[in-house]
Structure formats: C-alpha cells, structure tokens
Amino acid sequence: MKKSIWVVAHHQVTDIKPVTFELLNMADALARQIDATVNTLLMGPSVAALSSQLIGLCDNVYIFEDPMLEEYHYETYQQIFIKMAERYRPDILIVSSILRGTDCFPRLAAHFGAHYVAGCLDLSYQPEEELIAYHQAVYEGRAILEGAFRLDRMAVIMTRPHVFAPSMERKRKETKVSLLEISLSPIEFLTRRVSSIKNVAISLGEALVVVAGGRGMQGAGGFKLLWELARRLHGAVGATKAAVDAGWCEHRYQVGQTGSLISPEIYIACGISGSIHHLAGIQGAKTVIAINEDPNAPIFKRADYGIVGNVFEIIPELITEIDSL
Numbered sequence: 091m092k093k094s095i096w097v098v099a100h101h102q103v104t105d106i107k108p109v110t111f112e113l114l115n116m117a118d119a120l121a122r123q124i125d126a127t128v129n130t131l132l133m134g135p136s137v138a139a140l141s142s143q144l145i146g147l148c149d150n151v152y153i154f155e156d157p158m159l160e161e162y163h164y165e166t167y168q169q170i171f172i173k174m175a176e177r178y179r180p181d182i183l184i185v186s187s188i189l190r191g192t193d194c195f196p197r198l199a200a201h202f203g204a205h206y207v208a209g210c211l212d213l214s215y216q217p218e219e220e221l222i223a224y225h226q227a228v229y230e231g232r233a234i235l236e237g238a239f240r241l242d243r244m245a246v247i248m249t250r251p252h253v254f255a256p257s258m259e260r261k262r263k264e265t266k267v268s269l270l271e272i273s274l275s276p277i278e279f280l281t282r283r284v285s286s287i288k289n290v291a292i293s294l295g296e297a298l299v300v301v302a303g304g305r306g307m308q309g310a311g312g313f314k315l316l317w318e319l320a321r322r323l324h325g326a327v328g329a330t331k332a333a334v335d336a337g338w339c340e341h342r343y344q345v346g347q348t349g350s351l352i353s354p355e356i357y358i359a360c361g362i363s364g365s366i367h368h369l370a371g372i373q374g375a376k377t378v379i380a381i382n383e384d385p386n387a388p389i390f391k392r393a394d395y396g397i398v399g400n401v402f403e404i405i406p407e408l409i410t411e412i413d414s415l
C-alpha cells in the first residue's frame with residue numbers, strides 16, 4: 091500500500107497561511123522519495139472555502155468543520171487527531187510549531203508510540219538503509235542533532251517556521267476534497283479561554299520581518315517607534331527580557347531563551363546588547379541588522395549589517411526613507 095504523509099493546514103479567516111505551503115513543499119519532496127500520497131487536514135469552524143487554495147498542491151484535502159473549533163481546546167483537537175490517525179493511519183504527520191494545537195502533538199506521538207521529532211529542519215529518505223533522516227534544532231537552536239527513523243510506525247514531525255521554502259507550484263493534476271467524518275464525543279473542558287488577543291496582524295513566530303527592541307529603547311514610548319517601523323515593513327515587534335521586565339511590552343513579545351524562538355528573514359535589533367540568552371531566540375534568523383550606539387556591543391558579532399548610532403536618530407530616518415519610497 092502507498093504510504094501517506096499528512097500535513098495540518100494553518101489558516102486565518104480567508105487565507106491558508108504561508109507556513110502551510112512550506113509544509114506541503116517539504117511533504118511533496120519526501121513523498122516523491124518514498125512514493126507516498128500527500129494529504130492536508132483543514133480544520134476549523136468554517137474552512138471548506140479555503141480548500142480551493144490547496145488544489146494541485148496535494149493529493150487529498152480532508153475538511154473537518156465543527157463550531158467547537160472556534161476556540162482552541164486541547165481536548166477537542168486531541169480527539170480529532172487521534173480519530174483521524176486511527177482511521178487513516180498516516181505514516182508521517184507534519185505540523186508547524188506555530189500551529190494552534192502544538193501541545194497535542196507530543197501527546198499524540200505518545201498515544202500511538204510514534205516517532206517524534208520537534209524542531210525539525212529537514213527530512214530526507216536514505217534508500218540504502220530505508221531510513222528517514224532528519225536534522226533537529228535542540229538546546230534553543232544552539233545545537234543541531236542528526237537523527238533517523240524507520241517507517242515502522244507513525245512519525246509525528248513538528249517543524250520550525252521559515253525553514254523550508256514555501257511552494258505554490260501546482261504539481262498535481264487532481265486534488266480530491268473530502269469531508270472528514272468523525273464524531274467528537276461530548277467533552278468536559280479542562281481548559282477555558284479567559285482572554286483573547288485581538289488585532290494582532292502578524293504573529294511574532296510567523297513574521298518575515300521582526301523589529302525588536304531592548305533597554306536602549308528607553309521606555310514604552312521608544313517602543314512606539316518600533317511599532318511604526320514594523321508596520322511599514324509588514325513585520326512584528328519583538329523585545330528583550332530587559333524591555334519586558336521593565337514593563338515596556340508584554341511577555342508574548344519576548345525573544346530568547348525564555349521567550350520565543352523565531353526564524354524571520356530579517357531581524358532588526360534596536361538598542362539590544364546581544365546577550366547569549368537573547369541570541370538563543372534568533373538562531374534561525376536569516377539576516378540580522380543591529381542598531382546600537384556601542385561599537386563593541388556583542389550583537390555586532392551576530393549581525394550581518396550593523397549601524398553604530400543612536401536608535402532615536404536612525405529609526406526615524408529609516409521610517410522617513412521608507413515613506414519616501
């Protein structure tokens with residue numbers, strides 16, 4: 091029987107999110123090596139219309155709609171993944187670490203006794219040994235682990251965002267769209283949402299550009315400049331622990347060992363010294379631009395481009411320059 095690779099789609103109200111196309115690209119490359127089908131699980135309260143964006147990119151789209159998915163509850167998601175896996179027996183399930191439901195996947199792997207790889211950076215087939223080889227970021231990205239597993243049972247793979255190139259190339263002539271028919275048992279929620287974050291246009295984990303600030307921004311007022319720059323670059327704002335501890339922005343913006351681990355295309359570090367704890371969060375960043383008035387600041391060792399100067403002079407100049415373009 092043909093093997094099957096499943097990808098869990100990530101979406102917003104009207105769009106499939108780019109990270110889904112990264113996962114599908116990775117799944118497609120592996121599927122060609124092991125002769126597998128690529129299947130996408132699209133789930134949410136009302137997602138059927140989004141399936142058209144997946145045509146040609148995979149063999150099957152399975153849609154699961156339920157009003158209960160309006161809010162994230164671990165208990166609901168876990169039921170769906172377990173029932174889907176029991177019915178379709180995926181060989182490999184690929185998800186992004188920024189997906190809602192990431193807390194389900196280690197448990198799902200434990201439930202099925204599956205192989206589990208978190209922080210996956212790539213997957214490739216080694217035909218001689220019949221192994222799937224992978225690289226995995228560990229210790230906050232400070233080390234890369236090489237590993238391999240045999241497809242003797244299910245594998246659950248959680249990838250980091252921006253590690254694979256997204257592909258919109260519609261390589262398949264046909265994509266079958268079906269409804270995933272599983273019934274959810276009534277559940278007593280163990281978790282309850284007590285607040286929600288509204289109007290967050292681009293999340294830190296997904297943003298291709300992150301403008302981050304540290305103690306050098308000198309206050310919440312200084313961070314307003316960062317929001318202005320981030321908005322113009324369609325990016326997100328990040329912060330050091332020092333800025334968060336000072337109350338200039340919330341902890342969800344913190345980047346680093348005890349904050350988010352991110353992999354944007356461009357990271358602009360403003361008034362950030364570049365401590366190892368902070369740098370642990372940007373191991374995956376492609377290009378780092380640092381603005382700091384101290385030419386000996388450690389951030390310049392990590393930076394691809396450095397500007398020695400005062401953030402309160404340079405950032406407004408950048409904003410004016412962008413506006414004039």
Ligand SMILES: Cc1cc2nc3c(=O)[nH]c(=O)nc-3n(C[C@H](O)[C@H](O)[C@H](O)COP(=O)(O)OP(=O)(O)OC[C@H]3O[C@@H](n4cnc5c(N)ncnc54)[C@H](O)[C@@H]3O)c2cc1C
Nearest residue numbers: 304305306330331332346347348349361363367368383401
């Ligand atoms: C267990 C542990 C976990 C930690 N986890 C994290 C974490 O997840 N994330 C994190 O960020 N930190 C973390 N830290 C804290 C970390 O060690 C540093 O203290 C912190 O990152 C420093 O933040 P900073 O760069 O904003 O401040 P500072 O180190 O004080 O640097 C401020 C920089 O701003 C520059 N500057 C000042 N004024 C200007 C100006 N006007 N224009 C330009 N440049 C200016 C200065 O030259 C300086 O380089 C952790 C620490 C510990 C012990």
